[in-house]
Amino acid sequence: MIRILRYTEYLYLIVAFFSGYRLIELLGTDSQERLIFGFFFIVSVGMFFFRRNYRKKFEKRERESDR
DSSP, X not given: XXXXXXXXXXXXXHHHHHHXXXXXXXXXXXXXXXXXXXXXXXXHHHHHHHHHHHHHHHHHHHHHHHO
16 A cells, blocks of 8 residues: 555656656746646646655554554
8 A cells, every 4th residue: 555655656757757848848938838737747746745744744654553
């Protein structure tokens, strides 16, 4: 279960990378795509940290229950 949570963290980073790359490409334009990719970038980075925090709490709870 914990491995799956770890993989989803990195999927969010991959989405953030591609969104950030596309956002930089569209920076000089006045396109709606720029706003969409900016939104995806912010949400993906936020979800990465949220999932990481959740996984660490879950691991800590499992370690404490094993004692």
